[in-house]
Amino acid sequence: xxxxxxxxxxxxxxxxxxxxxxLKNLRELNHGIxxxxxxxxxxxxxxxxxxxKDFETPGYDAEDWTYPSDYTVRREILRGxxxxxxxxxxxxxxxxxDAGLSDNEVSNTQTGIYTASAGSPGCLHHHMNRMNxxxxxxxxxxxIVASIAGTLSFNLVxxxxxxxxxxxxxxxxxxxxxxxxxAFDEITLGRQDRMLVVGAEDGNRESIIPFAGMxxxxxxxxxxxxxxxxxxxxxxxxxxxxxxxxxxxxEETAKKRGATIYGRFNGWAQASDGHNVAISHPEGDGLSxxxxxxxxxxxxxxxxxxxxxxxxxxxxxxxxxxxxxxxxIFNPKSGLKPAISSTKALTGHGLSLSSVMEAAFCxxxxxxxxxxxxxxxxxxxxxxxxxxVIRETQDVAPQTILSNSSGFGGANTALIFSKYGA
Amino acid sequence: MPDVEIKPFxxxxxxxxxxxxxxxxxxxxxxxxxxRQKGDHSAIPAVILGIVERxxxxxxxxxxKEANAAKLRLIEDLGIDSLTMVEIVIMTExxxxxxxxxxxxxxxxxxxxxxxxxxxxxKGKPSPSKPVHVGVEEIYETMPHGHPFLFLQDATIRQxxxxxxxxxxxSEFFLEGHFKHTPVFPASIMLEAIGQLAVLYILKSxxxxxxGRSIDNTKIFFTSCDGVRAQRICKPKDILSITxxxxxxxxxxxxxxxxxxxxxxxAAFVEEVTLTFDFLPEASQTETEASKKLAHA
Numbered sequence: 001x002x003x004x005x006x007x008x009x010x011x012x013x014x015x016x017x018x019x020x021x022x023l024k025n026l027r028e029l030n031h032g033i034x035x036x037x038x039x040x041x042x043x044x045x046x047x048x049x050x051x052x053k054d055f056e057t058p059g060y061d062a063e064d065w066t067y068p069s070d071y072t073v074r075r076e077i078l079r080g081x082x083x084x085x086x087x088x089x090x091x092x093x094x095x096x097x098d099a100g101l102s103d104n105e106v107s108n109t110q111t112g113i114y115t116a117s118a119g120s121p122g123c124l125h126h127h128m129n130r131m132n133x134x135x136x137x138x139x140x141x142x143x144i145v146a147s148i149a150g151t152l153s154f155n156l157v158x159x160x161x162x163x164x165x166x167x168x169x170x171x172x173x174x175x176x177x178x179x180x181x182x183a184f185d186e187i188t189l190g191r192q193d194r195m196l197v198v199g200a201e202d203g204n205r206e207s208i209i210p211f212a213g214m215x216x217x218x219x220x221x222x223x224x225x226x227x228x229x230x231x232x233x234x235x236x237x238x239x240x241x242x243x244x245x246x247x248x249x250x251e252e253t254a255k256k257r258g259a260t261i262y263g264r265f266n267g268w269a270q271a272s273d274g275h276n277v278a279i280s281h282p283e284g285d286g287l288s289x290x291x292x293x294x295x296x297x298x299x300x301x302x303x304x305x306x307x308x309x310x311x312x313x314x315x316x317x318x319x320x321x322x323x324x325x326x327x328x329i330f331n332p333k334s335g336l337k338p339a340i341s342s343t344k345a346l347t348g349h350g351l352s353l354s355s356v357m358e359a360a361f362c363x364x365x366x367x368x369x370x371x372x373x374x375x376x377x378x379x380x381x382x383x384x385x386x387x388x389v390i391r392e393t394q395d396v397a398p399q400t401i402l403s404n405s406s407g408f409g410g411a412n413t414a415l416i417f418s419k420y421g422a
Numbered sequence: 423m424p425d426v427e428i429k430p431f432x433x434x435x436x437x438x439x440x441x442x443x444x445x446x447x448x449x450x451x452x453x454x455x456x457x458r459q460k461g462d463h464s465a466i467p468a469v470i471l472g473i474v475e476r477x478x479x480x481x482x483x484x485x486x487k488e489a490n491a492a493k494l495r496l497i498e499d500l501g502i503d504s505l506t507m508v509e510i511v512i513m514t515e516x517x518x519x520x521x522x523x524x525x526x527x528x529x530x531x532x533x534x535x536x537x538x539x540x541x542x543x544x545k546g547k548p549s550p551s552k553p554v555h556v557g558v559e560e561i562y563e564t565m566p567h568g569h570p571f572l573f574l575q576d577a578t579i580r581q582x583x584x585x586x587x588x589x590x591x592x593s594e595f596f597l598e599g600h601f602k603h604t605p606v607f608p609a610s611i612m613l614e615a616i617g618q619l620a621v622l623y624i625l626k627s628x629x630x631x632x633x634g635r636s637i638d639n640t641k642i643f644f645t646s647c648d649g650v651r652a653q654r655i656c657k658p659k660d661i662l663s664i665t666x667x668x669x670x671x672x673x674x675x676x677x678x679x680x681x682x683x684x685x686x687x688x689a690a691f692v693e694e695v696t697l698t699f700d701f702l703p704e705a706s707q708t709e710t711e712a713s714k715k716l717a718h719a
Contacts, residue, residue, distance in 0.1 A: 063445060074479055074505070138515070141508040 004187045005420060006262040006363045007254050008099025008247030010091035012200075013357060014240045014347050016052030017068065017090075019098065025365050026372045027393050031346040033223040033238055045212055045219040046064050048226050052203060060126040060146075073281070077159045080142045082120030085155045087243035088200035092156060095196065095245035099259060103161075103193070105125025110253075112165030112192045114183045116175035116199040116352045117153035122206030123147040127300030132399030137208040150198055170352070173269070173311070175199065176244075177355035177405035177413030181268040183248050193253040196245055199353035203241015207351075211239060216315060227349075228376035229319055229342035230389050240348030244357040263366035266400070266416045267298030273410025280318050280406055284325025285405060287311075287412040291329050295415035301399055302329050305338045305416075307371045307398035309405045310356045312342035313349045317325035322404065323384045331363035332386030339390045339398070341374035354403035359415055362401045366419050369397030431458045435519075442516045446472045447667070454517050463544060466518070473513050474533065477506050492534040502531075520544065538628070547628060554579045556626060561586075564625050565618065566639045569697050570595055573615035574664070577622055583667045584623040588615055592658030609652040612690040616680030617644055617697065619666045624676055624699050631671035632701070641700040645675065650691025660684045666695075674698045 009019060014032025016022035025032065036049035056066045062078045071090045073081075077085060081089070096106055105111065127143035140146075145154045148167040157166045165186055169179040176199030183195035201207055211217045218236035220226040227238040248265060271293060273286035280287070295302060308326065312319045319342075330336040343361050344350075350357050365371055373392040400418040439458065443451045456465040468697025475486055482500055485491065496502040502510070507538040511522050520543060532538050556564070565572060577586035590607050597605035621642050628634070656662065666678040676697050682690040 076479065076501075076503070079505075079509070137521075138512050141505050141512075402460070 002188050002190060003251035004184050004248050004265040005251045005254050005259075005350065006246060006265055006417070007249045007259040007328065008095040008101070008245070009262065009360045009363060010093065010095030010098060010243075010245040011357075011360065012052060012055070012087040012091045012094075013242040013244060013350075017052075017054060018094070019364070022361075023368060023415060025346065026361055026364065027370055029346060029373055029375045029393060031223065031227070031375065033226060033346075033348055034239070035221070035223070036205075036208070036287050039208065040399060046217045046226065046236070047221040047237065048223050048238055049203060049208055049349070050238060050242070052087065052240075052242050055083075055086065055202070056179060057202075057204070058084060060123045062086070062146075065264060070278055073272055077155065080145045080151075080155050080158075082123035083199035083202040084117055084120060084144065084241060084243065087241065088117075088152050088156060088198050089159055091200070091243040091245040092160060092196060093234065095247050096160075097180055099247045100257075101194075101215065101247070105257070106196075107161035107163055110193040111162065111165045111195070112160045112183070113153065113156055113196040113198065113228055114165070114167055114169060114186075115156060115197075116169045116356065117149060117152045117178040117201065118170060118172065118175070118352050119149035119151055119209075120147050120202050120207070121210075122202060122204055136196035136363050151233070152198055156196075156198060157209075158247070160196075162196075165195070171411040172407035172409070173313075173349070173351050173354055174405045174407030174411040174413045175190055175352035175355065176357075176359075177268075177403075177415060178270065178411075179249055180246065180248075180265070180356055180415055181270065183414055184265055184268055186247060187250050193375060194247065194249045196247055197356050198243065198245045199350070199356040200242040200243035201351050201353045206351060208239040209243065211237070218314065225376055227314050227345045228378070229314045229345055230323075230374055230381050230384055231314070231377045232379040232381045234314045234319060234381070236286040237315055237344070238348040240350050240353075242350060242353060242357070244353060244360050246356050246360050246363065255414060262363040262422045263420050264418045266300065266418050267294055267296075267416045268413065269293030269297050270411065270413045270414065273328050275410050280321035281410060282317070282321060282324070284321040284323070284328065287322060287406055287411050287414070288325035288328045290412040290414040291325065291404070293403065294402070294416050295329075298416035298418075300416060300418070303332070304400045305402045307335075307362075307365065307401045308338050308340045309362050309403040310342040310374075311354075312372040313344055314342075316408065319381065320383055322406070323381065323387065326387055330387070337388040338402075339371045339388050339394060339396075341372055341390050345377075346372075350417065355403070355415070358405070359417065362403050362417050365398055366417060367400065371394050371398055439517060442513055443472070446476045450476070455516065463541065466540060466544065469517060470514065470537055470540055471533070473510055473517065474500070474502075475538070476513075477502065477510055492537070493534065494533050495531055496533070496536070497531075514540065518544065538630075542628060553603065554621065554626060564639065565622060566642065567618060567621075571614075572618065572624060573611065573662075574618050577619065577626075579623060579626045580653065581627065583665060584619050584627070586615075586619045586622070586664045588662045589663065590656060590658050590660050590662065597658070605658055606662070607656040607662075609650075609690060612652065612656070612682050613647065613650060613692060613695070615662060615664050616666060616678075616682065616690070617694055617695055619664050620676070620678045620680065620695060620697055623666055623668065623678070627668075629668065629671055631673060635701045635704070638700050638702045641698075643698050645696045645698050647692055647695040649691070651691045652682060652689070653691065654687050656684055656689055656690040662689065669694065674700055
C-alpha cells in the first residue's frame with residue numbers, strides 16, 4: 001500500500017491567514033473570536049464568532065467584496081463564489097504555493113480535489129428571493145453554483161483546472177474529515193498521486209444564527225470565555241467561517257519532487273451513532289468505534305497516540321460524549337495519558353471546515369514539535385477526570401496524533417497523523 | 423408592434439437602473455438615462471458597449487476601444503461565455519426595459535450583431551439575425567408583383583440568405599403554351615422566381631447597406647444575370663425551393679447568388695443576379711413605416 005504524506009497547508013482562519021500567524025496563535029493560545037457584525041441584533045443570544053480578518057464579504061454580490069492583495073480572483077471565477085468560496089480559493093492558492101507545486105502539478109490527471117462545505121444558505125436565500133421578486137428568467141445565472149452544497153468543488157475545480165478526482169462532502173461537522181479520509185483512500189488505492197482537501201464555511205449571519213434556534217450556540221458574548229471545551233460550565237459553541245486547504249501526496253511522488261513534508265497521514269476510519277439526528281450518542285459509541293477502526297487502519301495502538309485534537313465544540317452534550325469515547329479507548333486505568341486539547345477554544349467551531357482545519361493544526365504540531373493547549377478551561381469538567389486535558393501548550397513533540405470530528409446524524413471520523421521519519 | 427414601449431420613467435425606475443449599472447462607466451449610466459427618459463435611440467450603442475465592458479476581464483477591456491471594435495467576436499475575441507452572455511442579457515433587459523428570449527441570442531456573434539439586434543428589438547423591427555417568416559399574404563402586400571406573376575408562396579429571411587417555396591399548380595397561364603402537349607415550368611420563370619425572392623430580401627431584410635432606411639418597392643428592377651444553369655425539368659405539383667444569398671450591396675445595386683431545388687434535386691442555379699433599388703425619400707419614411715406596421719398588425 002502507498003503511504004500518504006502532508007506537503008502543503010493554507011489557512012484563512014480566525015486565528016490567522018498565513019501559516020506563521022496560525023502557528024504563533026496556536027502556540028500562544030491567542031483566540032480569534034470577537035463581536036461579529038452580523039450577530040448584533042437584540043434577539044441574537046451570542047454576539048461573538050471566530051472572525052476572518054482582512055476579508056470583507058458583506059452581502060452576496062461578490063464584486064463588492066474586498067480581500068488581501070496577495071490574491072487576485074478573476075471576475076469569471078469570483079461571480080460563482082459565496083464567501084466560503086473566496087476563502088477556500090485563497091487557502092488553496094496558499095497551500096499550493098506552500099507545497100511548491102507548479103500549475104502542471106496541480107492541473108493533471110493524477111491530482112484531484114475533495115471539498116467540504118454545507119453550501120451557502122445565505123447565498124441561496126438571497127438569490128431565491130431575488131428570483132421571486134424579479135422573475136424566473138432573471139434569476140442570477142450563477143445562483144446555484146455559488147450556493148448549493150458542492151459549490152467549493154464546482155468553483156475550485158474550474159479555477160484550479162483540476163483534471164483528477166473531484167467531489168464535495170456533506171456530513172456537517174465531519175465533512176472535511178470524510179474529505180480527508182476519502183482523499184487518503186484515493187492515494188493509497190493508487191487512483192491519484194496528489195489530493196487537495198479543502199473545507200470552508202461562510203461564517204456569516206445566515207450560516208451561524210440558525211444554531212442559536214437549536215440552542216447549540218453559547219449565550220456568552222465575552223470573546224475571552226465564550227468557547228471553552230471541556231469546561232464544567234461550557235454552554236454551547238462559538239461559530240467560525242474561513243477555509244483550510246491541506247495537500248496530500250503519495251510519499252514517493254512527494255520525495256521525487258523534493259517536497260517539504262509536514263508529517264504522515266497514517267490512516268482513518270468512520271463510524272456512525274445510529275442514535276439521533278443532531279444529538280451525539282451519550283456514551284460516544286460511534287466515535288469510539290471510529291477511533292478503534294482508525295488505529296487499526298493506521299496500524300498503531302492506543303498507546304502510540306500522544307496527542308489528541310478533540311472534536312469538543314463546547315456544548316454540554318457533545319463534549320461529554322467525546323469524553324466517554326476517549327475514556328473507553330484511552331482508559332486512565334491502563335496508564336494511557338495522551339495529551340488532549342480542543343483548538344476550537346481558539347478558533348470557534350468551523351462546522352464543515354473544522355476537521356481539515358484541525359488536521360492542519362496537527363500537521364503544524366508534528367512539524368514544529370508542540371501540542372497546543374485547550375484554552376479557556378476555568379474548571380475542568382469532573383467527568384473528564386483521568387483524561388490528560390492540557391491547558392497550556394506543551395513544547396513536546398508529538399509522534400502520533402489522533403484528530404476527531406463528529407457531525408449531525410452521529411457521523412464520526414477519526415484521522416491519524418504521525419511525525420515524518422518517526 | 424414594437425416589442426418595447428417607452429413607459430414613463432419613474433424615480434423608482436431610476437433607482438433600479440442606477441443599481442443595475444453601478445459597476446458600469448458613468449457614460450453608460452448617462453446613456454441609459456438618456457434613452458429611458460427621452461426615448462433617444464442613439465444612446466443605445468453606448469449602453470450596450472458599457473454593459474459588455476462591465477463584464478469583461480480587465481485585460482480585454484481595451485479591445486473595445488479598437489477602431490474595428492464592432493467586428494469583435496463575443497466568444498473568440500472578448501472571452502464571453504454563455505453564462506456571461508446571460509449576465510449581459512439580464513442587465514440589458516433591466517437597463518433598457520425589454521425582454522429577450524434565449525432563441526434570439528443564438529445568432530449573435532459580434533458586438534455589431536448585438537447592437538443591431540437590440541436596435542431592431544427596440545424599434546420593433548425583425549432582427550436581422552433571427553429568421554423572419556413571411557407568409558403568403560405578407561408577401562403579396564410587400565411585393566410590387568401580383569397575380570398572375572408572383573412566384574413566392576412562403577419565405578424565411580435571414581441575414582445571410584432568404585428561402586422561399588412555390589408549388590407549381592398546373593393552372594399557371596403560360597403552361598398552356600409551354601409546351602402545347604406537356605406543361606413544363608419555364609426556366610426563365612425560375613430565374614424570375616429567384617429575382618422575386620431577391621426583391622423580397624431587399625424589402626424585408628435590414629441589410630447594413632440600407633442604414634435603417636426603407637426601400638421604395640416601386641423602384642426595384644432587374645439589371646443583369648450571369649452564369650445561369652437549368653438542371654431539371656419542373657412540372658405541375660413540383661415544389662420549388664428557392665434560395666438567394668446576398669453577395670454585394672452598394673446602392674443602387676444589389677447582387678445575389680440564387681438556386682432552386684425540387685425535393686433536394688438541383689433545378690436551377692444563377693451565379694449572379696443583380697437588381698437595382700432605391701430608398702424612399704426620408705420625409706415620408708415614418709409615415710410608410712407606420713402604415714406598414716398597421717397593415718401587419
